[in-house]
Amino acid sequence: MTQAVRWRGALTIGSGWAILEGVAGANALHTHLAHQLAAGIDGPIEIECRSRLQTVPARQFAIIPSGHEHAIGPIGTKLRSIYFDRARAVPVGSANRRGFALADPLLSAELDALASTGVLTGRLRELAIEAPAVEPDRSLMRLLESASASATPRSIAAALGVSASRLRQMAHSTFGAPISHVLQWRQLQHAARALSDNASLAQAAAAGGFSDQPHFTRRMRRWFGVAPGAGLSGLQVRIAPHGPDC
Numbered sequence: 001m002t003q004a005v006r007w008r009g010a011l012t013i014g015s016g017w018a019i020l021e022g023v024a025g026a027n028a029l030h031t032h033l034a035h036q037l038a039a040g041i042d043g044p045i046e047i048e049c050r051s052r053l054q055t056v057p058a059r060q061f062a063i064i065p066s067g068h069e070h071a072i073g074p075i076g077t078k079l080r081s082i083y084f085d086r087a088r089a090v091p092v093g094s095a096n097r098r099g100f101a102l103a104d105p106l107l108s109a110e111l112d113a114l115a116s117t118g119v120l121t122g123r124l125r126e127l128a129i130e131a132p133a134v135e136p137d138r139s140l141m142r143l144l145e146s147a148s149a150s151a152t153p154r155s156i157a158a159a160l161g162v163s164a165s166r167l168r169q170m171a172h173s174t175f176g177a178p179i180s181h182v183l184q185w186r187q188l189q190h191a192a193r194a195l196s197d198n199a200s201l202a203q204a205a206a207a208g209g210f211s212d213q214p215h216f217t218r219r220m221r222r223w224f225g226v227a228p229g230a231g232l233s234g235l236q237v238r239i240a241p242h243g244p245d246c
Contacts, residue, residue, distance in 0.1 A: 009079075011224075012118065013192045014240035016085040016177060016185055018224065019115050024079045029071045032225040034083035036064040037103065037111055041078040047071070049099035061103035061111050068099050082111055083224055085181050118240045137170045144182065149190040149209030153179045184219065191216060195237040 009022010018034070021041075029048065038045060039061040047054050047062055049070040056062045061082075064070055072079065103111065110124040143159055144151075156179060157167040171179035191208030199207060205216035 010236040010238065011192070012238050012240050013185070013188050014118065015189075016175070016181075017114075017120075018083040018188075019118075020079075020081040020083070020224065021115060022079065024073060024075055024077045027071050027073075027225060029069050030221070030225045031067050031069050032083075033066055033222050034085060034224060035066050036081055036083055036225075037061045038064065038072055038079060038081040039108065039111070041080055043077055045077055045079060046073045047100060048073070054100075056102065059108060059112075060105075061108045063101045063103055065100070070099065080112070080115055082114060085177055085185065137174045140167075140170050140174055144186065147186070149187055149207065151183060151186075151209070153183065156183075184223070188219070188223070189239045192237045192239045196239070 008025070009020065012019045012021075024045075038047075040056065040058045043058050044055050045058075045062070047056060047064070047070055049064075049068065072081075107123060110122055114120060114124060139160060140156075143156060147156065147159075153164065153167060157164055160167065160170075162170070167179055171177065171182060175182050187208040187210065189208075191204040191210070194204040194207035195201075201216065202213045205213045208216060210216040210219065
């Protein structure tokens with residue numbers, strides 16, 4: 001799984017989630033910030049984790065928690081990977097001695113449905129987004145809709161006229177995630193929109209409010225384990241349309 005083979009397919013970035021669907025390319029052992037749920041579409045996948053190579057049957061999703069070192073193959077397998085922000089997701093089960101758990105058939109079917117529709121429903125909604133503790137803060141949501149890609153927690157707090165601690169409370173009650181994670185996903189969405197309009201990586205990085213192209217590369221690798229320079233050139237990158245979950 002170390003050959004210089006690029007990934008091919010499509011990466012869709014939503015609000016706190018993303019879907020990568022295509023043909024698996026090379027990937028060395030790596031970790032990322034998002035929880036990853038991965039399944040082989042046309043055959044089993046192999047997951048290298050904790051110095052062991054495990055085979056997962058086709059169409060069954062493996063649940064790889066955030067921060068667990070792993071690699072997925074074999075190269076050329078049609079793969080579907082769904083990512084959830086670790087602050088908004090509740091991992092199903094616990095990682096066992098293999099370092100990952102297996103989704104049951106019902107959850108696997110709902111993950112396939114998300115890939116087809118881009119809509120979080122049923123049990124998957126409970127997995128993906130925690131119920132808000134209080135009524136979502138509409139002022140924060142409106143501000144984020146119009147905020148620039150370079151917005152920071154400090155600038156958001158200043159615009160709302162609240163303290164940093166109050167902003168943290170508002171973000172958790174509204175999104176179930178730290179404000180920094182919400183802003184990072186918005187940056188990725190801005191960059192994805194630029195890439196979908198045929199922008200270069202440098203242009204996409206600027207559109208996403210990243211300080212430079214390496215910053216964009218590091219952020220993509222941390223969240224998804226995919227480096228734009230090595231992996232995204234073979235992927236169609238797009239953003240999911242806004243819906244009730246955004």
